[in-house]
Amino acid sequence: MNIEIDLTQNLKSKPNADQIAFGTIFTDHMFVMDYSTEKGWYDPRIVPYQPIALDPAAMIFHYGQTIFEGLKAYTTPDDRILLFRPEKNFRRLNLSADRMSIPAIDEQFALAGLQKLIEVEKEWVPKAVGNSLYIRPFIIGTEPNLSLAPSKTYQFIIILSPVGSYYKDGIQPIKIHVEYEYTRAVRGGTGFAKTAGNYAAAYKAQEKATTEGYSQVLWLDGIEKKYIEEVGSMNVFFKINGEVITPELNGSILEGITRMSIIELLKGWGITVIERRISLEELYNAANCGELEEAFGTGTAAVISPIGELNWGNRNIVINKSEIGSLSQKLYDTLTGIQTGKLEDLNGWTVEVK
Structure with a gap:
């Protein structure tokens, strides 16, 4: 045509x-x-x-x-x-x-x-x-x-x-509210698809989190309300005891292009990446014993959005003293460097518009 x-x-x-x-x-x-x-x-x-x-x-x-x-x-x-x-x-x-x-x-x-x-x-x-x-x-x-x-x-x-630039004043770790009342998606639904209803259905929880002083919502699975799925409209990663863990794609989680690229970069750097279910309880225990080193969301708009604090009911999980971690910063610098042509694209990810 x-x-x-x-x-x-x-x-x-x-x-x-x-x-x-x-x-x-x-x-x-x-x-x-x-x-x-x-x-x-x-x-x-x-x-x-x-x-x-x-x-x-x-x-x-x-x-x-x-x-x-x-x-x-x-x-x-x-x-x-x-x-x-x-x-x-x-x-x-x-x-x-x-x-x-x-x-x-x-x-x-x-x-x-x-x-x-x-x-x-x-x-x-x-x-x-x-x-x-x-x-x-x-x-x-x-x-x-x-x-x-x-x-x-x-x-x-x-x-x-x-x-414009997503971070006008530099990357700042955000505060996240864990959502229990509302559900973003369930397996068998439309969570893995980019369709309008998924996003409109998230507004109510986001409004509540915003009024309480939080930037985003941490979504849990829709059945047990136990396992972490996404943060806002982003995929989410946790660095625990030297390994990077991200929720596995299960039919209710969007397969992010940035998520995919982060995993490929980390593996190329020799860092262990595990895609599996991770519960909020496991994350809380990792934080308490000092093993939760970094957390960040990933997506097209922000690329990397470091998480400084999670509010879980009456418990707060502070991550890396609410500062951006070295791995998060390296990932952000590398991805944005490739995207803007400032770093060599060794993976063949970019397409030039002639």
Whole structure:
């Protein structure tokens, strides 16, 4: 399929590097492709950024049939534009699509469409240190039909948003509240998929944690409320007695691209990484005997988010004196160095946008 390009005649002003709030400013153009059961995916195009016209009965509004991804483009010191493992994001988009009964996309074509869009919007990729271009691919069910069944029509859209540095004042360990009342996901549900309902369902717990002075929520398994799963919308890691432990992928935990990269880096450095169930009780005991050395969340937005304190009912677990650990710092520096082209990419993770 050829990608049609319709360029806008009304270019927007670029924001100042120090005035970019996450997800509030969008570039001049977007990528759009349609689907019907008769045609499959068709009519790929780059068009001016604009509102989407949908029937009020469109199934996305009523049954939440939607999936999305999140990745970034970075400017290197020599003015190249790099994507970080984008093929993994489109592979995961198809995993989410399968779970939500959405037709799969051609992953290579989707990546080609993204690269073409960034070529059009290359002036929007921030050059300031710590800034990047956030990329949001998503698919929505568009059929106007209130029947409880998968949509027969869809749109695949990619929008771009310049974002500022996640850590404007340097990496600061965060305080986390352990959530007992609400559940993020259960095995057999949609926890491993990036679908909208997973995130909206987390708002209530996050609101409660915020009012109590905590930055994020630590999610436990939905059955026993015993085993650690995720922190906020991030995967989570613990360094205990020299080993790094992270909850195993069990059907309710998102398979993070940053998580995957962290594990590969650690193993390459000769550090033992164990993917298994880990209970809050085990973590508390490790902290009490001085074996809990570091904890951190991982995700596209922050890359590494060190955890300084966990609130577990009437018990507080303070980790590494609420300071960032040396391993967390090394991982952050290495990953961001590869993403921005400041460090050599020995693993072939980056894709240059020509």
